[in-house]
Amino acid sequence: MSVSDATTALTEELAARDDMIVCEGVNKWFGDFQALDGIAAVIKEREVVVVLGPSGSGKSTWIRCINRLEAHQEGRIVVDGVELTNDLRNIEKIRSEVGMVFQQFNLFPHLTVLDNIMLAPIWVRKKPKDEAEELARSLLERVGIPEQAEKYPGQLSGGQQQRVAIARALAMEPRIMLFDEPTSALDPEMIKEVLDVMKELALSGMTMMVVTHEMGFAREVADRVIFMEDGQIVETGTPEHFFTNPQEERTKLFLSQIL
Amino acid sequence: MTSTMGDPAATPAATADLWAQEREPAQKPEEPSLSAGEWLGRNLFSSPVNSLLTVVFTLLVLLAGRGLLNFTFSEERVWRAVKTNMRFLFTHAYPQEQYARVWFCVGAVAVLSGLSIGLLAKTGRGISMKKLSMNLMAAGGAIAVGILLREPSATVDSEGLVVHREPGTALDDSFAGWIDANSLALLGLLLAANVALAVWFRYQGVYLRGGPEPRTAHGVLVLASAAVLIVQQYGEGEIVRESFGSAMADRAWWWLAAALLGAAGGALWFGLGDARRRNTFVPAMYVFFGAGALMVLSAWVYPWGHYAFLEGEFISEPGSTVAMTTKLPWTVMLVLLVASFEAGRALRATPAGRRLRVPLNLLWVLAPFVLYWAVLRDPDLDWDHVLSTDIPMALFFAAFGGLAVWFLAHPRIGEVGRVIAVALVGVAVLNWVAAFFGWYPMLQKARISFLLLAVVALLAHNFAGDRTHRMRLVVAWVAIMAVFHWLVTLVNSPSTVDTPTDALFGGFATTLTVATFTLLLAFPMGVLLALARTSKLPIFRVLATAYIEVFRGVPLITLLFFFVLIFNLFLPGGMSLTDIAGATIGFALFSAAYLAENIRGGLQAVRRGQYEASDAVGFSTVQRTLFIVLPQALRVSIPPLVGQVIATFKETSLLAVAGMFDFLRIADKVISAQSEFLGVKREGLLFVSFIYWIFAYNMSKHSQRIEKRLGVGER
């Protein structure tokens, strides 16, 4: 099967699925500086999309627009059928549908690991406490650190903290997970443990949008790779297509620097 | 009572960033303790400059200590004035026959403290035997030095007057007289010898070798200087004084205390080997209890004297122990404290203990109100009114509000909930507008209850949950209403405690009351102001900033004058503030501005990522603030917050200036106006400073412990 055949097959398969994230002509400015420039993309259910691009190209800004940590100024963003506007109710709804994992983990340092995970299910999802605890423990099991439940984040290694952060996001039972450079702040020996958790998550059918520089992860797990530069989407394609036969000069240049 | 603890679990849980990172329990290589001489050599006499600094500062400390001792124990000091006026100093006009209430309050605080410390405090390893024995020996040594340094007592004649020597009859040929006459020259000589020695040792390279010579030579010279300072006081001056022998005999009790402390310390030191001394720990509370027990014991055996001012009569019995009405209550207090501490410790690991934690903290908040309005004032309830109005109204708000909370905290209430909440807020505001224009009558507490309900309704969706959860919210609401209506009823009833002054009490009780209520009021205000000042909404920011800048710009004393003396003129007829209430409001408004700035500093220390993570998991602004931002911000601001608490505590002495009978005023003005103690001020002022210092010092020590536990400042 040639590369283009694979692309066609994937396109057809994807077309049959529901849209999870739709971006149309999204523009965003910080002051006079345009950080996003006409972003248009559709991410389907159960799709894993890796976003690549040089530093400052707007990857974080885009991904943060999707759960409204940043507000876009023009264009449409529709997440799971709900359009992101200033309406507070839509924002609350979308945030509980979309989990996010940050480069700096951002765990709550004054709470135990268990409380970090349980707090949102209890107060946002209104789960009874014992159910929330059960869920939290099973998620810790899933990310491979059930024995750390009673510790505080400061007592864990970076890799463990990031896995707790993933569990915390999953505890909201989101339909979409966003990852903004989840392994960039980790020591090399801890990167694998986090990527393994993410791979398992991808296999389980989660819709994922991942900003990362881990090319191995992109190759192995991504359904699609999006390359960004200067706030624009430069090229989109399957990993195979992307790494073996990029079309755009800028993509080639980027790949030659990074590989 | 001792326990060997090496378990790392005693290390408090640590958290990221601003919190201490957990360290491996440090396995320091065991280096043996230095001997006393080696310690002196290394720390005090290690170089010429070091040696001279040691010499000079030792002499300064001895001089200052001698001055303080001679001032404190001088025959001219009328300590009877303080002893006689203890009750005045602490509670002023609060009637003697109602004093059981005061002791009840002290007891309640003792029990709460004991339980809290036993149940909640992270006590760490405690005090090592080495430190304990060193402190005991140091205390014994300090007392012994004090005994020697203090001047001999003056001779008093049959009328109690100090006997002055006839001019020209001074006998200067005694040894002490000679030392006294030449003391300056002798001290100068000894100092010069020290300098010369230091220089000589320096050029001989003795310091570098680290040998024992410097500490021996300098030490002998320092001891000689101390001897000059001591013997000098037995020289013949203008006043006839007792001899060395009788002076030492007079101080037999102090010798006993010094000997007991020294012997206890020495027994510990020599009874245990170096390793066991260092690795055996006693809980710090037991040391505190031990000191407390010694003090209570001294009340039963030592002739402190019995002095009192009862029904206009001065009682003065110098030779006896203190009154039964003093020593018995204090003994009970100590027993209560120890018993509740042990109870707390026993409960600590049990589920019941864990369930007690939140109620215990709530009790601390509730205690000042209950103790002041219910216990000390013993309100005279009008039962007809209570049964016909107060109870029905409380029941109504409990039931109506309970239902509203049950309904509004339903997870799927949605828009309906917001509409109802906004409607309730509308009615609550209308009630206040109506009060202003006099449209319809309504009890003030009904208006306040309604406003509380409206606020709770507005926030309810943030705390929605399943049935048991909502049930808990309802119970909390009912409890709040019960306590609120009960307290308001108490406040509105006249007091049965009859005092000759406007205020219920004065003295230290006023100081504590104003300080406590100020903090209870100012703390929530400060948190709200800080949040408002950092809010996204400009109106909040502007208002909070204006408030903070205005109240930080106004001198506290003007606020006090305004609220204690002038404010009542602005109130509608029939309404008036008591002095204590006025002062508390003034203090609270002022402290809130400072607390707000401290908390704002803490808020700024919370990282942006924390806000983003809270938003990303879907918390509302209220939830984010309550669960994530404030807990972190308050932790960071603990040191400045405690600083502010101490400042408020000490600033209450300004109450005297505003004409209130606070602690300082009693010492300064009241005692010195009594016919028996006309003009006697210094004793009272010294005593008051001492009490202020004890409280402020303990607060600051406590804050250091909290800081250490939270690892604030450690990165």
Ligand SMILES: Nc1ncnc2c1ncn2[C@@H]1O[C@H](COP(=O)(O)OP(=O)(O)O)[C@@H](O)[C@H]1O
């Ligand atoms: N809050 C902000 N204010 C101003 N400029 C910003 C802000 N956040 C990001 N930018 C700018 O927007 C551009 C895109 O940033 P970002 O999305 O973080 O890039 P990436 O994640 O791809 O490295 C950068 O040039 C950055 O300087």
Ligand SMILES: [Mg+2]
């Ligand atoms: Mg980025």
